[in-house]
Amino acid sequence: xxxxxxxxxxxxKDWNIYGVEVYEDLKLTHEWGDTxxxxxxxxxxxxxxxxxxxxxxxDRGLFDLDKNIFDYIPEEIYKKYDSKxxxxxxxxxxxxxxxxxxxxxxxxxxxxxxxxxxFSLPVQDPDNNxxxxxxxxxxxxxxxxxxxxxxxxxxxxxxxxxxxxxxDVDYYYRDPDGYxxxxxxxxxxxxxxxxxxxxxxxxxxxxxxxxxxxxxxDMATSVQIENDRYGYGFYIWKYKDGFYIxxxxxxxxxxxRDEKLIVTFTxxxxxxxxxxxxxxxxxxxxx
Numbered sequence: 500x501x502x503x504x505x506x507x508x509x510x511x512k513d514w515n516i517y518g519v520e521v522y523e524d525l526k527l528t529h530e531w532g533d534t535x536x537x538x539x540x541x542x543x544x545x546x547x548x549x550x551x552x553x554x555x556x557x558d559r560g561l562f563d564l565d566k567n568i569f570d571y572i573p574e575e576i577y578k579k580y581d582s583k584x585x586x587x588x589x590x591x592x593x594x595x596x597x598x599x600x601x602x603x604x605x606x607x608x609x610x611x612x613x614x615x616x617x618f619s620l621p622v623q624d625p626d627n628n629x630x631x632x633x634x635x636x637x638x639x640x641x642x643x644x645x646x647x648x649x650x651x652x653x654x655x656x657x658x659x660x661x662x663x664x665x666x667d668v669d670y671y672y673r674d675p676d677g678y679x680x681x682x683x684x685x686x687x688x689x690x691x692x693x694x695x696x697x698x699x700x701x702x703x704x705x706x707x708x709x710x711x712x713x714x715x716x717d718m719a720t721s722v723q724i725e726n727d728r729y730g731y732g733f734y735i736w737k738y739k740d741g742f743y744i745x746x747x748x749x750x751x752x753x754x755x756r757d758e759k760l761i762v763t764f765t766x767x768x769x770x771x772x773x774x775x776x777x778x779x780x781x782x783x784x785x786x
Contacts, residue, residue: 502529505782514775516749516766518689521783524759525697538669538686539765542746545671546637546734547695549681552656553597553644553733554703554715561647564594568643580618587622588639595628596640597733598724602631607682608638613674630726634682637734638674641681653679663710664698666691683746693763695744696752699735700761720754748772753779760784 502521509516517539518532556562563570567589569577577585591601603623610616617635645652653671656679661668672684694705699720703711720742722730730737736745741755749768754761762783768775 500529500784501782501786502531504786505778506531508778508782509775512771512774514766514771515768516764516775519764520689520693520762522693522697522761525700525761533689535688535690538667538688538691539750539767540670540684540686540746541692541750541765542683542748543734544692544695544744544746544750544752545681545683545685547744548656548660548685549637549641549644550597550719550732550734551660551695551698551711552652552681553593553640554711554719555659556644556648556655557715558712561649562593562644564597565592567592568596568639571643571647573646576614577618584618584621587625588618590625591622593640593643594723596636598731599630599632599636599734600628600724601633601636602627602629604631604633604635606632607634608674611675613638613678613680614642614676628724630724630731637682638680642678644681645678651679652681660710663708664691664694664705666694689763689765692744692750692752692765693761696754696761696763699742699744700754700756749775751776751779755784758784 518534520527520534521529553562569589595601604620608616617638641652648655666687668685668687670686672680674680698705698710699716702713703709703716719733720735721732722737723732729739736743738753740757744752749766749772752763762779
């Protein structure tokens with residue numbers, strides 16, 4: 500490992516990286532920059548938080564991944580929308596929504612009501628089970644989970660995930676209808692993103708307390724659908740024999756259990772995120 504070489508390249512190329520952490524065998528062995536002081540938007544890393552919440556509900560028998568969202572969403576929420584759209588949505592299991600395998604949706608919900616926006620979107624081909632990344636799928640999952648757990652979803656997440664991991668979320672987003680938006684826009688520090696990686700590395704255990712079952716972690720971090728990278732799990736990306744939590748523009752937590760390694764970096768990198776990732780692979784994983 501050439502941690503100093505990675506940091507030197509960050510400085511030389513003036514990449515807007517906030518900080519870096521490296522854990523070896525769950526011990527923090529290298530850190531650089533602002534890792535604990537400043538929360539930043541974590542973009543789609545929020546989806547992994549949602550996945551963990553799904554897993555907790557799954558473990559408790561509250562959420563069946565092979566059912567569809569209307570097994571949980573009350574009829575009064577959706578009865579006013581086009582019956583053909585609702586009928587096609589009933590063909591989609593929650594498992595498919597977790598694996599981003601519903602092609603044709605726009606990238607994100609918009610407008611004064613995400614309910615109106617999403618439930619007005621035709622399912623272009625309900626039988627086409629291929630990878631297609633968007634924020635509509637996690638919106639549906641979060642909405643259904645809100646009703647499955649029988650309480651406001653954020654309150655559930657805060658109690659079951661945020662507090663046990665000692666994370667201080669200074670901002671999260673509710674959609675215009677008031678529901679927790681599990682696709683993006685949560686804020687936390689780099690060190691707190693690493694805690695999500697540690698939980699998954701440890702097969703659902705954090706600080707000696709089981710938060711998530713090993714069964715669900717194995718499903719969420721394995722290849723559930725193929726794509727043009729290494730595959731995708733339940734709102735978690737695969738990388739070779741490991742996996743990573745990812746948000747756009749440079750939020751990244753790579754977990755490699757066989758190598759006993761966790762690497763997290765965050766920054767604002769609209770154009771250089773792939774270059775930084777390649778540098779990390781070169782210096783941290785290959786040297």
